[in-house]
Amino acid sequence: MSVDRETVLRVARLARIALEEDRVDPMVTELNTILGWVEQLQEVDVREVAPLTSVVAQRLKMRDDEVTAGGDAAAVTANAPLVEDHFYVVPKVVE
Amino acid sequence: MNAPVKSSKYIRGESGDWEVVIGLEVHAQVVSKAKLFSGAATDFGAPPNSQVSFVDAAMPGMLPVINRRCVEQAIRTGLGLRAKINPVSVFDRKNYFYPDLPSGYQISQYKQPIVGEGEVIIDLPGGETATVGIERLHLEQDAGKSLHDQHADYSYVDLNRAGVALMEIVSRPDMRCADEAVAYLKKLRAILRYLGTCDGNMEEGSLRADVNVSVRRPGADLGTRCEIKNVNSLRFIAQAIEYEARRQIEIVEGGGTVKQETRLFDSRAGETRSMRSKEEAHDYRYFPDPDLLPLELDAAWIKAIAASLPELPDEKKARFIKDYGLSAYDAGVIVAERELADYYEVMARGADAKLAANWLNNEILGRLNKQGLSIGDCPVSAEANHAIIAMTSDGTISGKIAKDLLDIVWAEGGDPRTVVEARGLRQVTDTRAIEEAVERVIAANPDKVAQAKAKPKLAGWFVGQVMKETGGKANPQAVNAVLKARLELPEEG
Amino acid sequence: MTDLIGLTLADARTALLEKRVSSMELTGALLSAMAAARPLNAFVTQTPERALAMAAESDARLARGEARSLEGLPLAIKDLFCTKGVRTTAGSRILENFVPPYESTVTQNLWGAGAVLLGKTNMDEFAMGSSNETSYFGPVANPWRAEGSNQTLVPGGSSGGSASAVAADLCLAATGTDTGGSIRQPAAVTGTVGLKPTYGRCSRWGIIAFASSLDQAGPMTKTVRDAAILLRHMASVDPLDSTSVDIPVPDYEAVVDSGVKGLRIGIPKEYRVDGAPPEIDTLWQKGADWLRAQGAEIVEVSLPFTKYALPAYYIVAPAEASSNLARYDGVRYGHRARDVRDIGELYERSRGEGFGKEVRRRILIGTYVLSAGYYDAYYARAQKVRTLIARDFDAAFTGCDALLTPATPGPAFALGEKTQDPVSMYLNDIFTVTVNMAGLPALSVPAGLTMGGLPLGLQVIGKAFDEAMVLRVGRALELAAQFRAKPKSWWLA
């Protein structure tokens, strides 16, 4: 499997990362190098193998239904680039 | 099994009959104090971002830990839907960018949901029922809220709802008309409310439905469906389905093809329209959330939850029909709300159950509806109504007085038995007192006596006069009997 | 005390308790060393005021006889651990000005035990790198230089700042994180001790995520004993991290000197790679001889899927990272691009500007391997290979107590030497990454110098949660190796 320009642009769009025009072709090359290298995994017979779900042998931890956090709108918005009345503010989103 | 669809449900197009196929994806907010993966509160209507933990705001390094209560609620709901509870389920990340989705992914369940196949029995007009299949129920996080109309250039993001636990309940495409879809949602809502797992409040968004609609020729393969997002009232769901079915039929009959898409119901215009923002092709890149291990459920826990399940609407309805002798219709109305059913049972215990049902449906619900109240707000307790019905049944008060008594207690409160005594509302069954009243009426209206003898139907006028004479307290049967004897009228037959 | 900054954690602890030195003196000496070592660029943020305040409090406690177990001991913290009120950048422009309103569990544990924060160490951006050259704050220099050379070498990565700071005596010890070798590889090429604990041993809460199923915090120290001391205090059972394991943390220091007599040490034959410098093989052989001389039995074991660990890692880690880093979107914190027209541009430009080249590359790889149609071929397959790798270790550990391998395929290399070819850079982690894929604990111990005078390390791999064994074997190697070399302080010139 090798990727082309179009794929790189589609993936960049999915990842919401702007790629400068002069970075596209190098990225195509780099991704193909890496993907070509990981291609060796295809030689492993994994037909009878289950994917690893967790390296730790442990049951999922659960929390009690208690309110233990929140209540500080100033703290959660303190690092935000644009805030108004404790709302995060972004350019208008059109539905 | 589904009851066979009646041809009356088909929609008549220009070129013949069309069948509408409807499936619902319902998002039900889990009743819990804290969110699915964080310790922030879930209350409705709090100030912006005041119920947001660092986890909900997806601050760097923050991790989810699941709320046991939310898991329990999902299991409880699954059991209430007679569904299979999966011993192992997996939380996946659904990746996409949106300002009210702080981490850039929603934690949801994709390939292995917590609850598998189940069913809901829906109640149709005339006491009929039909079964709607449940495909699955999974747990997932709600998103936050973006306000788009506060400013010309900006959207405002509030994450209070972000991370609140939702159960997404996916039905099979088993519904064939708007009424069935509405009945399904009503029934689902009733079950959730009985279980205490979702408050069912559609105005506050605790229950939201995505409606999948397609049309086909009767018996043909499924047509292309459109998904109408987030329709937030029963009335709108019906309108959206009617509109969307007609729209699709018109397209197909006009030689076009229906495009699979996400649509929005515009309640003001009463129509559905394409959602441009959802047009972009999505690639959610689901994969198991590495911050969470698979959710393994103990059989003993599931068993304990099953043992704690309340009696659900269907069982209750069957019991009311059997034990109280109610009609399927009356039983259906009463079990629709758990509070109503509980109220009824207090009223009916040791009383005339049918009388209690009529009293509840006609007198109580009538008054509540007029005032826009629900049974929980009813100013007269079930015990008080029980007393009124009991007094009516044993002849202590007349049916007419019972209604007056209800008005008094409704407005002023108080114990009905005390009110009856204090105001002297007891029914007069004493024959001598009634005979005296009859004599007075006859003496005052000799002309009417003659007429009544010729036309026995006029006796009714005398009954009314005697009742007036006794202040409404006379037992009508007793008055009838005395009058008949005194006026020498024939027995009715 | 003449050489305060050269003290080990254990010796400094004794000196403080015996009041031969105060924490203020110790902290002051290290702050001066840090200030003089700017050319190493080991720190992103130095916190002298906080350090002195913490030292003063420690001295007061020491004076009152209320010393906690790390009382007054100055540490450097990798800038991936969120520190409340202290800027935390993950080495990225996107978090250039991020000040967490919370403290990571690991650092909280350290401060709770009385440790002193000197500053936040430089690192590869979001821990993605093996040379510390991807940091937005510039590369870190290795304090070591080849004999007779002025060429700047890399300190390894991603915990390059921590390794450099420990090696240059700018702190008593430091924290690191290890996703594919990011503690052990820099430790090996800087002549320091680095321990990656079992996945789940240290809480990940408050540590900025790179690849959630692989990330693990651990100590970077001057001696094996110090690693034992620091790990005990970093590790905890944390209810805030679903993958933190409920196994009590033992007193590692108590067992560190137990020796290796009677132990079986496995030598995995697959770690003999073509093209590795002969010095690596020689050192490995020497290590086995040292352990045999101290009474251990050396056995050959096989880990057949070893060669697939690195390629599988370069699917799993970028996939998880692509999702973990979606939260850096310029909405709630972090870099936001200026003059954007709409939300789409805000995302794309904020992320495009905020992330460096390697991070962007890995996000794109990760996005690609999770995208529709590729999931099974890449991600699912890589996770299956992981199962095989874990089984390899299970099988090997049925016949031995720990494994001995080289830590890196070579010594520190020159700045810029491997930046052009990502795969050649990735190969630096060839001996370390397998352990992360299986979640096991592993330690890198300085074991000797190359002919050019650069440090090399050996790696000890243990069974899950058997860090004690890893430390015992590591201590035996340390005793035998007698590694006393120190880098020349060229940065003071």
Ligand SMILES: [Mg+2]
């Ligand atoms: Mg859905």
Ligand SMILES: [Zn+2]
């Ligand atoms: Zn959903």
